[in-house]
Amino acid sequence: MTAIDLNADLGEGFGRWRLTDDEQLLSVVTSANVACGFHAGDAATMRRVCELAAERGVTIGAQVSYRDLAGFGRRAMDVPPAELAAEVAYQIGALDVFARAAGARVAYVKPHGALYNRVVHDEEQAAAVLDGVTLANASLPVLCLPGSRLLELAGKAGLSAVTEAFADRAYTDGGTLVPRGQDGAVVTDPEEVVARSVDLACSGSVTARSGARIAVQARSLCVHGDSPGAVELARLVRERLVESGVRVEAFA
Structure with a gap:
């Protein structure tokens, strides 16, 4: 049976402001990419999400970012490699404190935005992220x-890497x-997102924007937690995956 992880970005609020419905999403996903305070999130939010994830048996991952709260981590930045490595390690360490206090641990790392x-093409920045993880x-x-x-680069360094795909x-x-x-760039039709999810999980391929079929081999599938109707969409994706014979489970 095909197995796939279902992940979402969580804890993407700051102070009294909340972007993601963490409680509801944690009842659907198998892995939680928790914002570590650089693009979103704060200490109290990180602690709360870790506690909720641990209660529900959801795997906790550190979603590391450039230091860019104002731009939600989506603005291009040039950060010296040594500084980036230190900031990646800093974010992982901060989240791990709250994960362990909740009886869990940080089990993986995912860059954000x-x-x-950037690390898709930039070898220097990719190496810096891996240095931070190490x-x-x-x-x-x-x-x-x-x-x-x-x-x-992770493969060359002997580090573990897991591929993911994006249904939306x-x-x-x-x-x-895109x-x-x-x-x-963002697929908004719920039925299309669900169909693409099943396609990615079952065939390891998806239709590109041009209409061409491309291979996308992935062990994890991301549904963005900040999209409108994210909770219901995530539930629908999971239900359809299970109906299609896919086992939904965390990779870590």
């Missing part, structure tokens, strides 16, 4: 895009995500 897209805990898997420099994002013919600033 501009950093996620500094924090070299046994942690890194969640990344198939064909990315991050995936390649459009793909280029090269297997990368930039959010372009029309059609």
Whole structure:
């Protein structure tokens, strides 16, 4: 039976402001990418989400980012490699304190936003992210895009990496995500998102924006927690995956 992890970005609020419905999403997903305070999140939010995830048996991952609260981590930034490595390790360590206090642990790392897209092509920044992971805990898997420099360098360094796909994002013919600033970058039709989810899990491929079929081999599937109707969409995706004979379970 095909197995796939279902992950979502959680804890993406700050202070009294909340973006994601963490409680409800944690009843659906198998892995939680928890914001670590650099693009969103704060200490109290990180603690709360870790406690909820631990109660529900959801795997906790550190979603690391450029230091960009104002831009939600989606603005391109040039950060020196040594500084980026230290900041990645810092974010993992901060979240792990709250995860362990809740009786769990940080089980993987996922870059966010501009950093996620940057390490697809940028070898220097990808290496810096891996240096940060190694500094924090070299046994942690890194969640990344198939064909990315991050995936390649992790393999060369003997680090664990897990590929993921996006049901609600459009793909280029090269297997990368269509930039959010372009029309059609985000797939908004719920039925299309669900159909793409099943397609990705069962066939390891998806239809790119051009209409071409491309291979996207992934062990984890991301549904964005900040999308409108995210909870119901995530539930529908999970239900349809199970109906299609897919086992939904965490990879870590």
